[in-house]
Amino acid sequence: MENECFLLCNTGSSSIKLALASFEQGVFNQVNVELTDVGLIEALQGFLADLPSLSGVLHRIVHMGEAEEGPLAVTASSLQRISHWASLAPLHNYQALDVIEIITRRFGDLPQWLFSDSGLYRNLSALRKLVPLPQSLSTDWPLQRYGFHGLAHRNMWRQLPSSLRAKKVITLQLGSGCSATAWDKGEALENSMGFSPLDGLCMRSRSGNVDPGVLLHLLSNAEFGVEALNHLLTQGAGLKGISGLSGDMRELLQSHDERAQLAVDYFCDAVTRVIGAQMVTMGGIDGICFGGGVGENQPAIRAKILAPLLAFGADLAPELNGKNAAFRQLNKTGSCMIYLTPVNEMQEMFGQYTEKFRPQR
Ligand SMILES: Nc1ncnc2c1ncn2[C@@H]1O[C@H](COP(=O)(O)OP(=O)(O)O)[C@@H](O)[C@H]1O
Ligand SMILES: CC(=O)OP(=O)(O)O
Ligand SMILES: [Mg+2]
Structure with missing residues (x-):
């Protein structure tokens, strides 16, 4: 359906950015709340108070290891993946999980999609991935370089x-x-x-x-x-x-x-x-x-x-x-x-979503 509306969430280290998007209008109603003034939950609940009916929710996730850029469906296993990497991105992944939980409680099984900030770098060369330590030291968190801000960098490059x-x-x-x-x-x-x-x-x-x-x-x-x-x-x-x-x-x-x-x-x-x-x-x-x-x-x-x-x-x-x-x-x-090149991670997420899911006319 063409007049679908989506909620976009970007939990940064010092701010939460929220916006709506539709295939006709692109991204609109974006608010950036600095978390020094207001708490994350307060900011989110304020935005959720007055929403049109939604078709889906899109989230930026900072550390997802070598997952693809997105969109990745929110499932038990993708949530587990966010938790797994959270200790390495403590200012980001935990807050994103909180946001997903609040939205799930409020909207039940409304589809939610993840966009990985580390996904842009999943195919770095072996040389660029290297951390100069024995690789056998850590198997669950492979000791290698990942890279972040993938949505922001791709959005700048695209312009x-x-x-x-x-x-x-x-x-x-x-x-x-x-x-x-x-x-x-x-x-x-x-x-x-x-x-x-x-x-x-x-x-x-x-x-x-x-x-x-x-x-x-x-x-x-x-x-x-x-x-x-x-x-x-x-x-x-x-x-x-x-x-x-x-x-x-x-x-x-x-x-x-x-x-x-x-x-x-x-x-x-x-x-x-x-x-x-x-x-x-x-x-x-x-x-x-x-x-x-x-x-x-x-x-x-x-x-x-x-x-x-x-x-x-x-x-x-x-x-x-x-x-x-x-x-x-x-x-x-x-x-x-x-x-x-003013960065708009929301536009990048919605652009990637649109590329994959916009119904062909
Ligand atoms: N006009 C400005 N001049 C200098 N720094 C700014 C200005 N506006 C915002 N900032 C800095 O940029 C940061 C926010 O930038 P942003 O790219 O939105 O970051 P993030 O997504 O990491 O929260 C703020 O933490 C603040 O330190
Ligand atoms: C990866 C990262 O540091 O993100 P942000 O700048 O949004 O805190
Ligand atoms: Mg940011």
Whole structure:
């Protein structure tokens, strides 16, 4: 039926995004609720209070190991899969399970569909999957790199002109969680997150890369157990940990505190370095895309990240790099195209759903 309506749910680490969608209108009525102001359940129940009749519910799930991108039906076994990976994505999978449970209680056996954020990377090369440890150490949670933000990265890449999609591109999702994906001819070659969404770039409250020696040192203190370390790396590190002030880039940019400025510098440097590493392993770069709450809204951060990359053809045009967060090209010259690609994971989910299930007319 053409006038079906779907509910879309995206539980991020700092926000829940909810929307409706139909085949005629696409995604509409999207609300983004920052979970600092309101709790997850309150936000969801507020949205559920006044809904048209639904034909299905679509969920973004951050860690599903090497499951396909989606849509995957919600069944006992797919729910078990979300639980299985939850300890590696504690800011995401548990909340998504809560959302699915609330919806199941409210709507009974209304079809629900999952879209895996790690699915984009299920076919990485053996080299890119490698974690340099004996593989026999863990069988239930294979010690390898996965990668996340697949929906966001695919959505950014999709917005590019087809000539650029056929080349070497890096997409940057800089939000609460942050990651970079290297694309060559439409294939995702790697993501800066690895075994878990803690890896790679410095984030709002997640550490990104840390010398494992630091972690061993912290654990050698008898009063500092695994739980405390997990809390530190997921909720007390990154921008928040460095600044001691806040993980929110808006607050750091307004602050004159030295630690806040250092946190911003560290964040930008980490992104520049990852672009550098991905560019070199791809053997060049033709385009860079900025997305996510920080990437879309902060021209100064984009400029700081790209400044060292001028020598590699990334020539950001200051007059195009303004506050307006709409899709556009940000360079006029230079061999590396620069784009602002506002991320819409909801559109990506609904697009994938539509491709598979829209009745043929
Ligand atoms: N105008 C802005 N300037 C800088 N940072 C912002 C702005 N708006 C949002 N953010 C940051 O982006 C994050 C939200 O980005 P988003 O991509 O929606 O992230 P997520 O999906 O990870 O919650 C917030 O946590 C906030 O720190
Ligand atoms: C994977 C991840 O970190 O997601 P988010 O940025 O939505 O928290
Ligand atoms: Mg997100």
